[in-house]
Amino acid sequence: xxxxxxxxxxxxxxxxxxxxxxxxxxxxxxxxxxxxxxxxxxxxxxxxxxxxxxxxxxxxxxxxxxxxxxxxxxxxxxxxxxxxxxxxxxxxxxxxxxxxxxxxxxxxxxxxxxxxxxxxxxxxxxxxxxxxxxxxxxxxxxxxxxxxxxxxxxxxxxxxxxxxxxxxxxxxxxxxxxxxxxxxxxxxxxxxxxxxxxxxxxxxxxxxxxxxxxxxxxxxxxxxxxxxxxxxxxxxxxxxxxxxxxxxxxxxxxxxxxxxxxxxxxxxxxxxxxxxxxxxxxxxxxxxxxxxxxxxxxxxxxxxxxxxxxxxxxxxxxxxxxxxxxxxxxxxxxxxxxxxxxxxxxxxxxxxxxxxxxxxxxxxxxxxxxxxxxxxxxxxxxxxxxxxxxxxxxxxxxxxxxxxxxxxxxxxxxxxxxxxxxxxxxxxxxxxxxxxxxxxxxxxxxxxxxxxxxxxxxxxxxxxxxxxxxxxxxxxxxxxxxxxxxxxxxxxxxxxxxxxxxxxxxxxxxxxxxxxxxxxxxxxxx
Numbered sequence: 001x002x003x004x005x006x007x008x009x010x011x012x013x014x015x016x017x018x019x020x021x022x023x024x025x026x027x028x029x030x031x032x033x034x035x036x037x038x039x040x041x042x043x044x045x046x047x048x049x050x051x052x053x054x055x056x057x058x059x060x061x062x063x064x065x066x067x068x069x070x071x072x073x074x075x076x077x078x079x080x081x082x083x084x085x086x087x088x089x090x091x092x093x094x095x096x097x098x099x100x101x102x103x104x105x106x107x108x109x110x111x112x113x114x115x116x117x118x119x120x121x122x123x124x125x126x127x128x129x130x131x132x133x134x135x136x137x138x139x140x141x142x143x144x145x146x147x148x149x150x151x152x153x154x155x156x157x158x159x160x161x162x163x164x165x166x167x168x169x170x171x172x173x174x175x176x177x178x179x180x181x182x183x184x185x186x187x188x189x190x191x192x193x194x195x196x197x198x199x200x201x202x203x204x205x206x207x208x209x210x211x212x213x214x215x216x217x218x219x220x221x222x223x224x225x226x227x228x229x230x231x232x233x234x235x236x237x238x239x240x241x242x243x244x245x246x247x248x249x250x251x252x253x254x255x256x257x258x259x260x261x262x263x264x265x266x267x268x269x270x271x272x273x274x275x276x277x278x279x280x281x282x283x284x285x286x287x288x289x290x291x292x293x294x295x296x297x298x299x300x301x302x303x304x305x306x307x308x309x310x311x312x313x314x315x316x317x318x319x320x321x322x323x324x325x326x327x328x329x330x331x332x333x334x335x336x337x338x339x340x341x342x343x344x345x346x347x348x349x350x351x352x353x354x355x356x357x358x359x360x361x362x363x364x365x366x367x368x369x370x371x372x373x374x375x376x377x378x379x380x381x382x383x384x385x386x387x388x389x390x391x392x393x394x395x396x397x398x399x400x401x402x403x404x405x406x407x408x409x410x411x412x413x414x415x416x417x418x419x420x421x422x423x424x425x426x427x428x429x430x431x432x433x434x435x436x437x438x439x440x441x442x443x444x445x446x447x448x449x450x451x452x453x454x455x456x457x458x459x460x461x462x463x464x465x466x467x468x469x470x471x472x473x474x475x476x477x478x479x480x481x482x483x484x485x486x487x488x489x490x491x492x493x494x495x496x497x498x499x500x501x502x503x504x505x506x507x508x509x510x511x512x513x514x515x516x517x518x519x520x521x522x523x524x525x526x
Contacts, residue, residue, distance in 0.1 A: 154232070156244040160184050160205055163243065172250045173228070174220035192217040208234045208241055215251065227255040276342040283335035290328045297321035333466040336396075340473045347390040347477060351504050354384045354419050354427065357391065361398035362417070365406055372411045379418040386504040387427050393474045400467040401431040401494045408492070409435035426480075426500035432493050438486040446484070447472050471496070478502065 152168035165177035193216035232246025339345035
């Protein structure tokens with residue numbers, strides 16, 4: 001008895017040394033299944049409740065497996081080789097979880113005993129059942145996503161050798177996965193990416209960097225070419241690099257679409273260049289005879305070489321001159337637009353007196369305004385700075401907005417043109433009329449070349465729809481902005497804003513004039 005007591009005491013001491021404060025639940029049971037000891041570190045009532053819960057649940061819900069457990073205990077109680085098995089245990093408090101059985105004899109301290117190690121932590125016991133089910137759900141969810149996805153998944157080991165491909169890879173590429181498993185990227189060589197992209201990809205892999213959208217072609221066994229986009233990120237275990245995981249996408253349709261769009265864009269640009277060249281050449285060819293027509297018609301109207309005779313001839317000569325001038329204006333507009341579109345239009349910039357350029361533009365439309373008995377109000381802010389721009393183009397811009405307002409405003413209507421300066425916004429021109437107006441839906445169209453908005457009040461108006469579109473282009477060449485506000489039957493407001501960098505303050509002009517005068521005085525006579 002003394003020997004038996006001493007043996008048991010040594011067994012208890014060994015168990016305490018081995019299992020004190022451990023995070024695994026270790027139960028020591030005798031051959032008949034009765035508990036003889038438990039490791040320290042937990043309160044005895046907690047361990048007892050755990051034992052009862054597990055035994056009761058196992059007996060009630062998995063009785064067959066529990067009987068197998070008892071037979072394992074009997075068969076392997078004296079075995080010197082650890083044996084492993086698992087039992088699915090359902091607990092009311094923790095749900096369903098898998099417990100691993102590890103059998104080993106505690107010879108010579110506790111003959112005929114075995115310990116059952118449930119590889120779970122007491123602190124997480126109540127959550128393991130749910131966690132196990134969540135893992136099963138996650139595995140099923142991943143499988144469903146992989147099956148439904150048009151992409152595929154891949155994996156590399158720590159030596160950068162392919163270790164996994166999902167089924168979709170073979171379906172897309174036609175390459176059996178076992179042909180690449182165990183191989184590195186370099187083993188197969190560059191699949192067809194650019195040399196720069198290929199070297200960057202290899203560098204990313206060697207440096208364990210995340211990479212995205214490594215794009216390359218691959219030829220399928222049937223000769224068809226597919227385009228693939230590969231992304232991946234490194235993963236680690238216990239702080240050590242373990243490999244790569246990533247996703248691949250078939251982008252063949254996208255690459256082909258982009259190629260078609262690029263080709264279509266190139267063709268459109270080529271056609272546009274041909275059109276611009278044609279218009280430029282034709283404009284030059286047409287301007288020469290038109291100038292002759294205008295000149296001769298003016299001579300006829302002035303009766304330089306004698307009387308024309310019947311008054312109708314004088315009237316006809318006037319019609320010829322007006323029509324030729326109108327056609328020349330259209331040709332000039334077309335020529336300007338073609339130059340702008342082809343990138344051959346260059347600004348001849350200089351200091352412009354705003355008052356003078358407005359007067360010149362108004363003078364060119366004064367006769368049309370008078371013929372329609374319209375009232376034009378011009379309001380220019382005092383001490384207006386000069387504008388640094390292309391003089392001819394600024395006059396063209398003002399002339400176009402004035403002509404447009406005159407054309408689409410009824411007889412007796414009112415027009416107003418004002419010029420203002422703001423230190424932050426630069427120089428602003430504002431053209432108002434109380435004409436037929438434009439609907440909100442049609443506003444974008446009036447800025448398109450050769451596009452006219454047809455209304456009952458505007459059908460009779462001549463023109464090609466180039467006026468405002470040319471204004472917009474010329475303003476953008478000056479880094480300026482054009483905006484339109486309009487309402488049907490109420491009128492239209494066109495605003496032109498030149499950036500503040502194009503404002504030339506009067507003090508600068510004075511300093512420049514003084515500097516020029518000084519240079520002139522100091523220049524020696526020859």
